[in-house]
Amino acid sequence: MKYKKQIWFWIFPILTGFIILLSASRGGYISMALSILIYTILVLRHIDKWGFINFIIMVVTVSVASYFILPVFEEAFEIAIQGGFDDLDQFSSSRITLYKHALEIFKDYPLFGGGWEAMTDIGNPDRIQVFHSTIFHTLAVMGSFGLIALGYYFFISFKYLLSNKTLIKTLMFVGILISQIHGLYDNTMFMLIYTLATIFIFVLLENELEKADGN
Known part of the structure; x- marks a missing residue:
């Protein structure tokens, strides 16, 4: 039961982050990056071994998925710097x-x-x-x-x-x-x-x- 519950600690923020990525919102990129960073630190301090195993699974899954959708990240970067500095x-x-x-x-x-x-x-x-x-x-x-x-x-x-x-x-x-x-x-x-x-x-x-x- 713990395994089923704690997987959602990681699925929801990853899905939310992906939606923000597709939104092409530069402000959203900054806020989501801060959110996921702080969220991860806080959750890791309160989960058991199953939660940590789920965390490793999500890191591997996201890393592999990111490799296959690399053009999406490249497009997001181009959007982030549009207009120059x-x-x-x-x-x-x-x-x-x-x-x-x-x-x-x-x-x-x-x-x-x-x-x-x-x-x-x-x-x-x-x-x-x-x-x-x-x-x-x-x-x-x-x-x-x-x-x-x-x-x-x-x-x-x-x-x-x-x-x-x-x-x-x-x-x-x-x-x-x-x-x-x-x-x-x-x-x-x-x-x-x-x-x-x-x-x-x-x-x-x-x-x-x-x-x-x-x-």
Whole structure:
């Protein structure tokens, strides 16, 4: 039974990493690499011999599979360096320009921000502008008040996850932390799917902890 359970420790992150690889998201590449590295270190400290055997099996499997799909990795590398490094704005897909626009809106509406319709999308005037950064988007849309509220949310969340630590809570902490590192240069916090997933995971965690306390 342990063998069957602990194999999923490695299957899920590998599948997730492969999907991120196909997404051609440079920010995703960075975040996923950090996630898998820290995740592997944490899990290896808490598994038994079957878990370690599964780890070796997955390393060998991924290594062999990577050899056969080497062109996919080469394409991912080409995508990662597209635009070159001379022009940071071009390399970051015009994010520097977006951040400047966000700061301009914040200067005009420093307390509560300019709202979600403060600026239309640069490429599509029928859409609202998303600033591809949790911090800059918060400043532009919700101002200083929003930034304080966001900071309070992280304080409460991390305080809960770091109290009475378990492996699951630690992994959640790492996941949320890295997703917010990703949020420094891309969208995370204000994406509906991210918010719903976070709420769903916290509810599951709370139920699991209540069951553990009951036992």
